[in-house]
Amino acid sequence: MRRLTTIGFDADDTLWENEQFFQLTEARFREILAPHAEGAHVSERLLAAERRNLAHYGFGIKGFVLSMIETALDITRDKAGPETIRQILDAGREMMAHPVETLPDAEVTLAGLAGRYRLVLVTKGDLFDQERKLAASGLGDYFDAVEIVSDKNAATYRRVFSRHGDGPDRAMMIGNSLKSDVLPAIAAGSVGVHVPHALTWVVEHAEPPVGEKLFRQVERLGAIPSLLAEFD
Structure with a gap:
């Protein structure tokens, strides 16, 4: 050789x-959207959004957060309020601050x-x-x-x-x-x-x-x- x-x-x-923090945040995201959809459906829609958005946002936390926001809007038919968006943004900031x-x-x-x-x-x-x-x-x-x-x-x-x-x-x-x-x-x-x-x-x-x-x-x-x- x-x-x-x-x-x-x-x-x-x-x-x-790295991935464990994405999975923990995804679990939190499912809880946020629990009043609107079952957890498995939320994860399925989120993964589809992530795949779609890779060409636009690339890899990483910021793209993940944007995909969560898009998924929340899609699942709630644009009725996700400011509190829901704020929770998603807070979850993203916690990921960025994790040791x-x-x-x-x-x-x-x-x-x-x-x-x-x-x-x-x-x-x-x-x-x-x-x-x-x-x-x-x-x-x-x-x-x-x-x-x-x-x-x-x-x-x-x-x-x-x-x-x-x-x-x-x-x-x-x-x-x-x-x-x-x-x-x-x-x-x-x-x-x-x-x-x-x-x-x-x-x-x-x-x-x-x-x-x-x-x-x-x-x-x-x-x-x-x-x-x-x-x-x-």
Whole structure:
């Protein structure tokens, strides 16, 4: 196998918790709209709005809040009052203010790799929120570069790993999302490593590329150093 010089890491649900806060807020949203619709229907309508709005708002809390407001208006046929909208906005602000919870092995893994490889954080979502979480995580100093992108595809990884490394064929991308972190990185020519997270958003689900020579899966970040020995 080729020798790797650059390692990309996803952020949300790879280095720190993220989806659990969206799910907790969605549960609160179902309670807010309980007088108007059953919880399962509210979640179904919200997911449909999120899918529709990704092209307009992108990924992150702000788009999620706007989708909740749109869903509330749709379900109530534009009768959701100021109090309902205020509750949704308050829920969004609470998400933005929540402390960052790093995942097990995140810091020790980064500390062990820093200096040996070029480490690049490749994350998508709202710029302000991602910068906030990186600063609060205490992990920023381990990275040689940070790329906050609107979406992740093969072109994204070719650009990022060419700008901050020796090209995608000398890079590895690590993340919890098969759809965003693994499959497009492999399409770009990089090694794609899946680190599963129990709460990965349904929009990020995809089938693993079984049999693909550039695909790897580990159950925790702490297994990354041993995996890298395969490429030395």
